[in-house]
Amino acid sequence: MPTFSLPLPDEAATERLGARLASRLRPRDVVALEGGLGAGKTTLARAILRAAAGEPALIVPSPTFTLVEVYETPRGSFWHFDLYRLEEPEQVFELGWEEARIDGVALVEWAERLGPLLPRERLTINLSVEGDGRLATLEGDSRFGEV
Ligand code: ADP
Ligand code: MG
Known part of the structure; x- marks a missing residue:
């Protein structure tokens, strides 16, 4: 799987990356943040x-507190999870995980909390602080190779 890093010197750069990703995401995709x-x-x-x-x-x-928020968009349903407070991986089923996987896009903060339930096929985006900005390292499907 290709891996590449992208500097995000300010929030505007993060917005541009988000827009490019949104145009490539399809139902059933999982983005691990x-x-x-x-x-x-x-x-x-x-x-x-x-x-x-x-x-x-x-x-x-x-x-952070609701653990999941769902958005209906012209590009389909998007499920935004924050699993920081998840106590065990199976708890994700109470949040609608299976429904999300049917035809939604899942954006998952703290996806590592899913342990063995984390889908193998996914786009992983690791973010870290770099100076005043951030560094994004993307790993996954070649479809995202040129974002
Ligand atoms: P997390 O969800 O990982 O805890 P947030 O998205 O809430 O982090 O962001 C934390 C802070 O980082 C916010 O104040 C936000 O404005 C800032 N931030 C996010 N992306 C960037 C960026 N590319 N450059 C500079 N600051 C950023
Ligand atoms: Mg957060």
Whole structure:
């Protein structure tokens, strides 16, 4: 699987990456967003959701407390998970995981909490702090190779 890194010097760069990803994502895709607290996972998910919805001002709260938020967009349903508070992988089924996998796109913060339930076929985006900005490292399907 190809891996490449992309500097995101500011939030505008994250928004551009989100827009490019949104145009390539298809139903059943899983995007695993990795990186510590404050790495920029929610910011990137928000950018993807706004682009998919075609609504630059769409309100996208962090699902820290609800664990999941669902969006119906012209590009299909998008499920935004934040699994930081997941106690065990199987708990994800209570959040609608199977329904999301039928025909939705899953954007998953703290996807590593899924352990063995984490789908093998996925796009993994690791975010880390680099100076005042962020560094995104993408690994997955070649469809995303040129984002
Ligand atoms: P996480 O979901 O990983 O905890 P957030 O998306 O909530 O992180 O972002 C944490 C902070 O990082 C926010 O204040 C956000 O504005 C900032 N941030 C996100 N992406 C970037 C970027 N590319 N450059 C600079 N700051 C960013
Ligand atoms: Mg977050």
